[in-house]
Amino acid sequence: VQLQASGGGLVQAGGSLRLSCAASGRTFSQPRMGWFRQAPGTEREFVAHISWSTGESYYADAVKGRFTISRDNALKTMYLQMNSLKPEDTAVYYCAFDTNYSGMRYIPQPYEYDYWGQGTLVTVSS
Numbered sequence: 001v002q003l004q005a006s007g008g009g010l011v012q013a014g015g016s017l018r019l020s021c022a023a024s025g026r027t028f029s030q031p032r033m034g035w036f037r038q039a040p041g042t043e044r045e046f047v048a049h050i051s052w053s054t055g056e057s058y059y060a061d062a063v064k065g066r067f068t069i070s071r072d073n074a075l076k077t078m079y080l081q082m083n084s085l086k087p088e089d090t091a092v093y094y095c096a097f098d099t100n101y102s103g104m105r106y107i108p109q110p111y112e113y114d115y116w117g118q119g120t121l122v123t124v125s126s
Contacts, residue, residue, distance in 0.1 A: 008120030019080040021095030037091035
C-alpha cells in the first residue's frame with residue numbers, strides 16, 4: 001500500500017485546511033485509515049481514524065469538534081477537514097493505513113498501523 005498525503009500549508013489561527021491522503025496498491029477487506037501528527041520534539045500522536053467499510057470514526061479529544069475525517073471509497077482517498085485551527089495544531093501530519101483492526105473507539109498507538117505516508121506540514125500562526 002502506498003499513501004500520498006497532501007494539503008498542508010501555512011494558515012492563521014482560526015483558519016481552515018483540508019488534508020488528503022490517496023491510497024494505492026494492494027487492497028484489504030477491513031482496513032482503517034488514520035491521521036497522526038508530530039510536532040518538533042514530541043512523539044507522534046493520534047488525531048483521528050475512520051473505518052473504510054463502515055465510515056465509523058473516532059477523534060482525539062484535542063481535535064474533537066474542530067476536525068472531521070472522511071473518506072471516498074471510489075477515489076481511495078481519506079480527508080481531514082481542519083477548522084478553527086490553533087497554533088498548537090502545528091505539526092507534520094501523517095496518514096496511515098491499518099490492514100486489520102478489531103475496534104475503533106479508542107486511541108491507537110502508531111505501531112498498530114502498517115503503512116505510512118510521507119507527511120505534510122501544517123503551520124498555524126498566531
